[in-house]
Amino acid sequence: MSKSTFYHAGCPVCVSAEQEIINLIGPDGINIVHLGEDKEEIPAAEESGVKSVPALVTPTGNVLHINFGADIADLK
Amino acid sequence: MSKSTFYHAGCPVCVSAEQEIINLIGPDGINIVHLGEDKEEIPAAEESGVKSVPALVTPTGNVLHINFGADIADLK
Numbered sequence: 255m256s257k258s259t260f261y262h263a264g265c266p267v268c269v270s271a272e273q274e275i276i277n278l279i280g281p282d283g284i285n286i287v288h289l290g291e292d293k294e295e296i297p298a299a300e301e302s303g304v305k306s307v308p309a310l311v312t313p314t315g316n317v318l319h320i321n322f323g324a325d326i327a328d329l330k
Numbered sequence: 331m332s333k334s335t336f337y338h339a340g341c342p343v344c345v346s347a348e349q350e351i352i353n354l355i356g357p358d359g360i361n362i363v364h365l366g367e368d369k370e371e372i373p374a375a376e377e378s379g380v381k382s383v384p385a386l387v388t389p390t391g392n393v394l395h396i397n398f399g400a401d402i403a404d405l406k
Contacts, residue, residue: 277390318396
């Protein structure tokens with residue numbers, strides 16, 4: 255099975271959403287990327303269509319922006 | 331297992347998000363509620379904390395607002 259990628263930046267909104275998503279999908283189905291720590295991943299996230307965090311990029315390539323923690327521009 | 335509830339209103343953003351969520355969680359884990367058609371469900375959605383659709387209320391009671399289709403006030 256293809257994995258989803260969950261992008262976050264350590265904000266409270268992100269952490270809360272992360273826990274819910276892991277509960278729902280299961281930890282094996284998700285790569286977690288902390289854009290605040292791994293800034294070199296930001297271009298790939300933007301290329302996937304991520305505008306803000308937290309966001310989940312699904313195996314089909316769609317981006318689900320979940321609640322709102324931070325604009326991706328503010329992470330650079 | 332407790333179910334999540336996915337609230338939507340038939341908008342394109344909602345339908346796209348619904349399909350992704352069903353793919354990720356599986357159809358057995360979700361109740362789907364169309365607030366555009368079932369307006370009597372709007373108070374319960376608001377009580378759960380739903381501000382806009384599409385939104386997923388998890389078994390733990392947290393609300394994940396996914397992307398943005400419509401403000402719940404516009405559905406009344």
